[in-house]
Amino acid sequence: MTTPEPILIWGAGAIGGTIGAYWARAGIPVLLVDIVPEHVEACRTTGLAISGPIEEFRQVVPSVTPAELTGTYSRIVLAVKAGATAEALVALKPHLAAEGFVLSAQNGLNELAIAAHVGKARTIGCFVNFGADWHGPGDILYGNRGAVVVGELDGALTQRAREMHQLMRVFDADSILTDNIWGYLWGKLAYGAMLFGTALTDDAMSTNFADPARRPVWLALGREVGAVTAARGVIPLGFGEFDPKVFAPGQPEGPQIAAIAWLADYTSKTAKTHSGIWRDLAVRKRKTEVDPQIGIIAKLGREAGVATPTVETLVALIHDIEDGKRPLSLATLKVLIDQCRSVSTTA
Numbered sequence: 001m002t003t004p005e006p007i008l009i010w011g012a013g014a015i016g017g018t019i020g021a022y023w024a025r026a027g028i029p030v031l032l033v034d035i036v037p038e039h040v041e042a043c044r045t046t047g048l049a050i051s052g053p054i055e056e057f058r059q060v061v062p063s064v065t066p067a068e069l070t071g072t073y074s075r076i077v078l079a080v081k082a083g084a085t086a087e088a089l090v091a092l093k094p095h096l097a098a099e100g101f102v103l104s105a106q107n108g109l110n111e112l113a114i115a116a117h118v119g120k121a122r123t124i125g126c127f128v129n130f131g132a133d134w135h136g137p138g139d140i141l142y143g144n145r146g147a148v149v150v151g152e153l154d155g156a157l158t159q160r161a162r163e164m165h166q167l168m169r170v171f172d173a174d175s176i177l178t179d180n181i182w183g184y185l186w187g188k189l190a191y192g193a194m195l196f197g198t199a200l201t202d203d204a205m206s207t208n209f210a211d212p213a214r215r216p217v218w219l220a221l222g223r224e225v226g227a228v229t230a231a232r233g234v235i236p237l238g239f240g241e242f243d244p245k246v247f248a249p250g251q252p253e254g255p256q257i258a259a260i261a262w263l264a265d266y267t268s269k270t271a272k273t274h275s276g277i278w279r280d281l282a283v284r285k286r287k288t289e290v291d292p293q294i295g296i297i298a299k300l301g302r303e304a305g306v307a308t309p310t311v312e313t314l315v316a317l318i319h320d321i322e323d324g325k326r327p328l329s330l331a332t333l334k335v336l337i338d339q340c341r342s343v344s345t346t347a
């Protein structure tokens with residue numbers, strides 16, 4: 001009897017580690033690949049502990065560092081931060097079978113970079129919106145359930161997409177198979193841009209979304225991403241009651257304010273009170289995914305002739321915090337609030 005080929009999860013942190021622990025617990029062969037040797041050692045020996053309000057368990061998961069990996073694999077789930085995607089792709093390509101694929105379980109438009117590197121036919125899209133934090137070697141907080149959506153880049157409902165969807169259903173029974181993965185990815189960018197805004201302060205995501213004084217920023221970011229999304233001909237899709245279509249050009253303000261109010265409520269119900277961006281800035285003290293995730297919106301906007309002044313200032317402010325030039329504080333967010341206010345009064 002031959003041993004079934006494991007699914008490689010490349011990047012076994014908050015997202016990759018959580019999915020991997022669930023798959024391994026369900027008896028699905030999985031192999032974690034991560035550059036943090038202490039994490040790899042913990043996962044394969046004492047086990048990966050999943051904690052938080054959803055479920056608590058510890059699961060031993062086969063794990064290696066990239067240097068220890070041998071062989072080729074048909075299914076690779078990429079779950080590194082967007083800034084590490086290029087480097088991870090170089091390392092994983094020799095291990096990707098000719099007929100295999102890479103599925104991006106990441107925020108942003110990493111699918112573009114993956115397709116450019118391994119080929120569009122070997123790339124599958126995925127939208128992940130559950131909340132998790134890597135707290136240390138073998139230690140992950142699973143803070144809240146959230147959308148998991150799988151789809152081919154061209155929308156085809158292929159056998160391999162169906163299979164990955166079924167596997168994701170083992171992790172979360174509500175996972176979705178879609179023919180519009182770009183819609184979900186662009187919808188998340190609208191929310192994602194707002195999350196970067198919340199990460200300018202030390203306040204929880206929900207505190208930020210609930211404060212009427214900060215609302216002009218969320219509205220401006222939603223509208224700018226909505227305008228670029230529309231210019232690219234994408235119909236954005238959301239999660240829960242967050243419908244990014246309300247931010248499309250020409251849409252009224254009422255439903256936009258309601259969408260922000262829903263986000264305030266939604267983000268108040270997680271054990272992960274702050275975004276991964278805030279965690280990178282405040283806890284990990286490292287660069288965020290701002291350029292590949294948010295900077296790309298401004299770049300694609302410029303290409304389409306759509307102005308994105310709020311997005312551009314946000315990117316600059318995040319860089320300032322990364323470089324130690326500004327603090328994480330309300331004063332930093334206030335730069336953006338003032339810019340949005342002055343635009344709305346001069347408009």
Ligand SMILES: NC(=O)C1=CN([C@@H]2O[C@H](COP(=O)(O)OP(=O)(O)OC[C@H]3O[C@@H](n4cnc5c(N)ncnc54)[C@H](OP(=O)(O)O)[C@@H]3O)[C@@H](O)[C@H]2O)C=CC1
Nearest residue numbers: 011013014015034035079080081084088106107131132134
């Ligand atoms: N966490 C969350 O709640 C959510 C995250 N996302 C998205 O999911 C993606 C993954 O994020 P998340 O899981 O939080 O990130 P984490 O930092 O928790 O996990 C990524 C892991 O990959 C490792 N890594 C970095 N470079 C490589 C490489 N070249 N090869 C192998 N491993 C590598 C990291 O090590 P090191 O730390 O040393 O870099 C880390 O252990 C991001 O795009 C994020 O925006 C989406 C929705 C929710």
Ligand SMILES: CC(C)(CO)C(=O)C(=O)O
Nearest residue numbers: 129130131132275276277
């Ligand atoms: C907030 C969250 C978990 C999405 O709900 C996220 O995407 C992040 O932390 O970057």
